[in-house]
Amino acid sequence: MSGADTLYLAFAPQHAPDGHQVLAIISRGDGPEVEPLVSLPDAPSVTMLASALNGVLVQQVIADQRLSAVLDRAPEHVTKTISALLRSLASTGEDQPASCLARQLLIDGDDGSLLFPTTNCPGQCEFCGTCRNDCVDCPECADGGCEICLPVTLTPRTAAVLGQALAVLADEAYDLAYRTGMGRDGVLGPLGAVPACVAGQDEWFLRRYARAFDDLSSDLEVGRHPTPTCTAEEIALDLAIQDAERIYHDEDELVAGLEAELPASRSDYNWDTLQDVLFQDKDYEGLLTYRGPLDQQEVERWFEEFGNVPPRDQRRGFRR
Secondary structure, eight states: OOSTTOEEEEEEEEEETTEEEEEEEEESSSSEEEEEEEEESSHHHHHHHHHHHHHHHTTBTTHHHHHHHHHTTSOHHHHHHHHHHHHHHHHHGGGSOOOHHHHHHHHHHSOGGGGSOSOOOOSSOTTTSSOOGGGTTOHHHHTTOOSSSOOOSSOHHHHHHHHHHHHHHHHHHHHHHHTOGGGGGGOOOTTOOSOGGGTTOOHHHHHHHHHHHHHHHHHHHTTBOOOOOSHHHHHHHHHHHHHHHHHHHHOHHHHHHHHTTSOOOTTTTOHHHHHHHSOSOOTTTHHHHOOOOOOHHHHHHTTOOOTTSOOOOTTOOOOO
């Protein structure tokens, strides 16, 4: 099962009166197959391990932490099997596609915002010494001198506000596509979800563009950094970060409701960091203010997949 031709689609727990095991859902080209991976004596550990492995498949930010929490108390043979599996997944690199099945299992089982870390501090950092309490009282971390306890890129509270912005901007783009709500009669919505250079495009373009916001939101739902796979998603993410910052500063009640059940972090609401970290480059920025209209060839290039990140599932539909 560790062969290079094996694609891992998802992992699932199986519980029975005589034991508990993690199943690997794989494909060797002839359709999905199910094979036992490892067994553990208790049901919670198996469920946690399957979820953590699904997190690895979709590049969940805290997947390694979740794996460690299970494997630290697992039998040696289980640790060896999982280590070999992780090496196999790493060796396939970008040939291992993002699995829609693994994503769905994670969405069904977890609150996406809570799948982001509040700190990168390991609790007793070898560089800082007894660095604790989210590094708040650590002089090394305060000055950025520790290469281990670096600030978190996306925290639970930041993810919640960014997710809100993505959802609202997606609706505005859909409204313009269908000439309903805020986009009635082709008038641009108040949040500026659709750049002027493509505002006159047809429904097919606008629906695909609106879906770009939803695709990025689906990353957040599984605890993954929102990773643009095309120019349309780069533009959508940039606009969403800008609107999330506006929400944070202008809509106190909404923010209070979003963050009420989420832990705080010293890295909360660092919008500049998102702009610096989440993009490969900023070549798209001129399109945000270009008055256009663009020629049709350039418009279609908005949806051309980048070759260095896993593509979206081509069979996915539209929310609206």
